[in-house]
Amino acid sequence: MEYFILALLWGIFYFLHSALAAIKVKKAIRAALGHGYRWYRLLYNLFFGIFFLGILVFGATMTFTLLASTEWLTYLGYMLATFGTIILVKSFKNFSGTRFVGIRPHDDLEVTEPLVTSGIHGWLRHPIYSGLILIFLGYFLFAPFLSSLIHLICLLVYLPFGIYFEEKKLVSIYGEAYIAYKKSVSALIPFKKVKAT
Numbered sequence: 001m002e003y004f005i006l007a008l009l010w011g012i013f014y015f016l017h018s019a020l021a022a023i024k025v026k027k028a029i030r031a032a033l034g035h036g037y038r039w040y041r042l043l044y045n046l047f048f049g050i051f052f053l054g055i056l057v058f059g060a061t062m063t064f065t066l067l068a069s070t071e072w073l074t075y076l077g078y079m080l081a082t083f084g085t086i087i088l089v090k091s092f093k094n095f096s097g098t099r100f101v102g103i104r105p106h107d108d109l110e111v112t113e114p115l116v117t118s119g120i121h122g123w124l125r126h127p128i129y130s131g132l133i134l135i136f137l138g139y140f141l142f143a144p145f146l147s148s149l150i151h152l153i154c155l156l157v158y159l160p161f162g163i164y165f166e167e168k169k170l171v172s173i174y175g176e177a178y179i180a181y182k183k184s185v186s187a188l189i190p191f192k193k194v195k196a197t
Contacts, residue, residue: 064147
């Protein structure tokens with residue numbers, strides 16, 4: 001039952017994460033909050049940050065083991081998680097940290113951030129998701145519990161839907177520029193860049 005609850009929590013998390021980032025929803029929230037909408041990004045990140053950590057803490061209480069822990073699995077897990085963390089950090093390099101987190105209040109429906117296509121975004125359209133996949137996979141390898149596998153599976157199930165709705169929003173914001181970017185750069189694995197080289 002607890003594993004079902006874990007999967008359900010991830011389902012709720014991912015649904016709300018996409019729904020509350022949708023332009024129509026944000027416009028409705030701005031209409032309700034008025035000038036206070038400038039703090040929406042901060043509230044959004046605080047809510048999902050706490051939600052995310054809560055799910056991980058809940059999952060950490062479940063220790064049903066699927067694989068025998070070995071030295072090489074642990075090493076591989078740490079290596080993948082470290083590589084994923086590096087990708088994650090690099091993915092934020094071209095963004096304003098204070099604006100992304102929401103510490104600097106702003107109306108993201110009025111002020112459009114420039115489309116980032118350089119750095120790691122020149123290789124991957126969604127490097128944050130790529131980094132998370134590696135981190136979750138690495139976590140499963142050095143902590144091979146059923147709960148760790150559920151974390152990974154729920155992420156992989158969500159990503160096609162999350163990417164679809166996120167890119168639908170990005171096309172509405174950036175138009176042909178994003179469509180051209182999408183054609184030349186892969187979503188999660190740099191197949192197109194490798195093929196081009």
